Amino acid sequence: MDGWSILAQILILLGSATLLGLLAQRLGQNAITGYLLAGVLLAPYLVRAAGRDAIRLLAEIGVALLLFTIGLEFSLTRLRALGARVAWLGAAQIGATTLITAACACAAGMRTAPGIVVGLAAAMSSTTVVMRLLSERSELDSAHGRAALGVALIQDLAIVPAMLLVPLLASSEQAGQGLRLLAAALLKAVVLLAAIYALMRGLAPVLLLKAASARNRDLPVLLSGVVCLGSSWISHWLGLSASLGAFAAGIILSECVLAEQIRADVIPLRAAFLPLFFTSAGMLAGPGDWSTLGLAAVLVAALVLIKTGVVLTASLVLRMTARDALRAGVSLAQAGEFSFVLLGFARDAGLLDEMLFRLLLTVSVLSLLLAPPLVLLVARLAVPTTSRQGRAGTAEGSRSGHVVVIGYGPAGQQVAGSLREHGVPVLVVDLNPRTAAFSSPGLPIEYGDATQQEILERAGVPRARAVVVTIPDPLTARHVVAQARHLAAQAPVIARARYHIHSESLAAAGSDRVVSEEVIVGRELAHQTLQALAAKP
Template sequence: MTECLFHNVPSHISLILGVTDGRMWHSLADVLILLAAAIVLGTIAEQLKQSAILGYIAAGTLVGPNLLGWVSDRQSIFDLAELGVALLLFAIGLEFSLTRLRRLGRIPLLAGIFQILFTLLAGLAVSILLGFSVSEALAIGATIALSSTACVVRMLNDRAELDAPHGRTALGILLVQDMAVIPLMLIITALVGKGTAADITVQLAVSLTLAVLFVAVFYGLFNYVLPRLLELSSLRRNRDFPILLAMVMAAGSAWAAHRLGLSPALGAFVAGVLLAISPFATQIRSDVQPLKTVLVTLFFAAVGMFGDLNWVVDHLALVLATVAAIVIGKMLITFGVAWFCGQPWQFALGTGLCLAQVGEFSFVLATVARGTTANPGILSESTFRLIVSTTIATLLLTPYLIQLAPAAANLIRKLGRRNQNKEPLQDAPQITELESSRETDSDLILILGFGPAGQRVAGELLQVGLKKIVVIDLNHENLQIASQYGLRSQLGDATQIEVLEHAGLYRSRLVITTLPSTTVCRQIIYLVRQLAPGTALYVRCRYHLHHWQLLAAGADVVVDEEEYVGECLAKQILESPLLPLLLNAKQKPDQPGNSHA
């Protein structure tokens, strides 16, 4: 009946009425099914004291085309979910200033180059011994040389181990691997028959030139154009504009890198690092957080969709043997190159455990190497399925390996008595510096809002010697005043968790909210009580009507403006010369002679 009604409707009227072929809604249904399954299985994984990532991957496998078949268009989902990896690296980059990036040192760079080279050669040699052709063996070596940036960085960040010795080295090696995606892709493309050695050389030179151009353009954009744009009063008044701008910058950096033939994830990370020196970095990171969370979850679910449980069951022994060989082999190779490049061996072992998996970009390399039905590549269908199954299996093992890394480092440190007094000293200054900085900031005072009220509070606190104060405000001019006070300041929305965490909420003893909005104050009270329940919370209340609401929400002290104004007015009257006159006027009718009785 519906089809008859709209059969003769003109196309422009159909668009107005929303009558479409339904492809968009079908894709949205696929995304919703994946996310719903990820919520359910991710929650189950957390209840079982496991990483939620395991649940996300399992969700994709369950509803994917190879099992229940509820979601079939896995490639489109995977293409969309790749943006999640880019947003994850963009957010991590916002935490890395150029100084902090340089602190990674030469070890990750050298170890990354050697790790890719030796893993590729090991995969090539073993594959040839097993009877594969040289071109197919080279493709296999290239796919297993890469580790999972999304999984490792997500786990290390959640465990607060990106600044640990093994975490810093693992991150550096992952960045080198992301840079290696382009040359590896060019090599596999040439092996499939779509290019020559000369083409590869030319393309590498072009990619290098474009990478330099990318960095230069984004450096100028983030350091000269963006600050002036974000200081516009219209952007400060309307919170929608900064959020939209943050999304455009995050997704735009990934898109620009992709258009230039570079790794979108690496391009997003570089853009984040360049933006990290800006005072707006923390707020931008907070603004992209919701979309990043959705797309990263979708990414892990999309990875699971490539799994085929029936094929794995039929070839279980082969899959298990391959997984064991890759995990042990990559762990030993990464451990060896990290130790050879100068990392203490207990931390090198932790780095090896973190990177003992096959990465998400291996799906891309394997797909190119397999080719299409019309133009077959160098990988057979069975080899392609083995690579996909092995990749998913190693990703499922990654959370356990990362959890094992610190414990293994401590165990090796205890057993290695001879090296205990020498090698750990190389990383000891950085660890001590990090720990000491945390200790010295354990008595922070956060002032949320630095208008006239916040400035008066800060002035009084400074006079009594309290100097460990961090100011959070969305007004750039107020932050300039805070810097004149000599205070640490951060541009951001105090109602967002990321902003409060970055400012040091977990290390604060006192939070002072001087913002006039009661709704905003209630949101802040809820977040502070949720994240740092032991922190004292002093709150400004504009209207007496909301006084008890804020106390009930969890504030320790509420300063009621209307009540305080009344007290101040009464005090001024009682101290003014007008008081005796008022008292005399009150007594005159009662004096003798003035009575009409």
């Protein structure tokens, strides 16, 4: 199969995913539902035209790119802020779900080693689906939202030991090789993580800072792509999962000083990665053999009941309310991106045969299809008592009532300093990391390009008391003013106009007040002239 044929398959996948994603949203469903259905419907044609190996390659590329963006969104600071209760909940969910599912698999006649792998795959939930569903309902900062997101993040971390466990389980099927294979897998993982960490902590920050200082917007995106694909290739070369390398690179890069700007530049690319992964997963899952559809439906029901029941029970033990516990459990009651990775790795290791692998993929896809309507149903049932709680949680967990100062040159420094002297909370947004050298202790700074909506949202512009734009460039300032006005419809927006001729365009973009440098300078010159004349004898 040549490169143009692969490109044709990708175009068909993305085009179909776009159409069915739009249709799903028009019907009140999540776009991910449309992506999965596109893959299922296209499977008979594209598998016949391209071959299952080509589709599997597309799925591996899609999941690697997707997991890199998930790694970028990962934050150890956010995980620590969620507290010990969420950590205990995550550990209980992974452990109990794995044990219960493995016991059920073994009771059904499966060997112990494959049963454990199936249990680990069942314990994983989709971070993408969880974040998308919670974000669409503005519930990321609600009690059940924080619990579900925290558990999903802990599951993401748990994939590393789970992947290392697969060679050991595979070797248990081949007596006498367990310790040797486990030691080899551990050594490869250490080499991979050490190499990625050294590059991310040494070379990447230097290049990113150089690019930021030169105002080069292309280099961070290009560098992030090289990091993602390079880490995937190194991981594959070492005999590990390519997706594991991409995820590890994303996590390490997320702690960089320019992490917010990298996210803002790279995360929009998820619009292509997301449908590519989910449509490819849908294609691999079926419909190859309709005779197994009934069994798959039963297994999906069992998966949802087990995961919901485990999270519900653990949450109640940790003193969450019954409604929050139920909503957190339902939010996590689906398979995840790492389920596909783990099952594929286990198949390659000889733990799962092709028929069982495809059945488990079908179960995973069906659980993802079921997730959006199930979450919506439970949310509607819980509306009377949780709608007020969700709004309160959002207000409590987000920055609000502050003034956002965009640009931290001499003008921005004067504005921020004066506001803080009067007791007004301030947050600064600036693209250049070197602005920290001019900031006073305790001044929060968000590094990123204020022309991008994601950066302004992270700075809390929608909840800001006011927005001050001190950027001298008129085109950039006008763009930022328009974005700020869109996000903060009620907050006053004050903008700086370097030349009076740009005042009208800034006002038209949405600025409530425009400070013209030429007018201020003219007034000051007149004032100084009058003082000089008065002082003259």
